Amino acid sequence: MATRTRNTERREDALSKERIIEAAVEMLDAGGESALTFRALSATLKTGPGAIYWHVANKGELLTAATDAILTGAMPPADAGGTPQEAIRAVAIGVFDAIEAHPWAGEQMSQLASQSTTLRVFERIGRQVQALGVPGPAQFFAASALLNYILGVAAQNAAMARSVQQGTDRTEVLDMVAALWNSLDTDEYPFLRTIAAQLRDHDDRAQFLAGVDLILAGIATLTRPA
Incomplete structure (x- = not known):
């Protein structure tokens, strides 16, 4: 049980919500909304869909988070x-x-x-x-x-x-x-x-x-x- 817990912690540290959003933005920039699927995102991040669902519930939530990240970063203080x-x-x-x-x-x-x-x-x-x-x-x-x-x-x-x-x-x-x-x-x-x-x-x-x-x-x- 201890070994399994350590592996999970390493995976969650490596795959943050920020990294998922960053990868989603890259995919959206390259191919638009139709290019963003959880299967393609899993392949890009070299992980399973379950690890992504741990951070975002669905594609709609991910699109909202990606949009928010883009606009928040673009506006001046x-x-x-x-x-x-x-x-x-x-x-x-x-x-x-x-x-x-x-x-x-x-x-x-x-x-x-x-x-x-x-x-x-x-x-x-x-x-x-x-x-x-x-x-x-x-x-x-x-x-x-x-x-x-x-x-x-x-x-x-x-x-x-x-x-x-x-x-x-x-x-x-x-x-x-x-x-x-x-x-x-x-x-x-x-x-x-x-x-x-x-x-x-x-x-x-x-x-x-x-x-x-x-x-x-x-x-x-x-x-x-x-």
């Missing part, structure tokens, strides 16, 4: 300093960069199972909205506008990443859409024809931050005396 606007931008770009590097996390954040991760982002944004001096009744709308924008862009990036994984290059997609806009009727779609070239050449990160700044500019109007 809460006491990083700077203005509330700078803190909001830092959180937003941290989430953006994390999902750019790990597209599967963008899909997970929109699901109920990953609500704890999303709530953490919401809390960080909400505190800064309060620090801006937004009146109480408007705080929910201001913070949720920022959160919904961030999650919406995350979902878009995840969809684009799926297209790339299926063999379609981002540049090809933008060229195709820009060409479509250019072919639209001039009288019916004058605006889309005007910005078609900008769509083709735009930088996703710069576009994202411009959107955050536009929302922050709108929020600023809530703090001005009537």
Whole structure:
């Protein structure tokens, strides 16, 4: 009995929950959610499924933990300093960069199972909205506008990443859409024809931050005396 106990302790020390999550993230990055199975994870970690189930109950719990690890590591410290606007931008770009590097996390954040991760982002944004001096009744709308924008862009990036994984290059997609806009009727779609070239050449990160700044500019109007 003593020998069996020592072996179990060595296995649990070697196979921590953190190591399981790290391996899961690597698999998700390489092949997306469909690539993550407990059989494949067991092979990667050179262990049996039972050892993994000791730390995580199922695939859903593992996906949530992996998403949480990615987003938590990407956000700046809460006491990083700077203005509330700078803190909001830092959180937003941290989430953006994390999902750019790990597209599967963008899909997970929109699901109920990953609500704890999303709530953490919401809390960080909400505190800064309060620090801006937004009146109480408007705080929910201001913070949720920022959160919904961030999650919406995350979902878009995840969809684009799926297209790339299926063999379609981002540049090809933008060229195709820009060409479509250019072919639209001039009288019916004058605006889309005007910005078609900008769509083709735009930088996703710069576009994202411009959107955050536009929302922050709108929020600023809530703090001005009537």
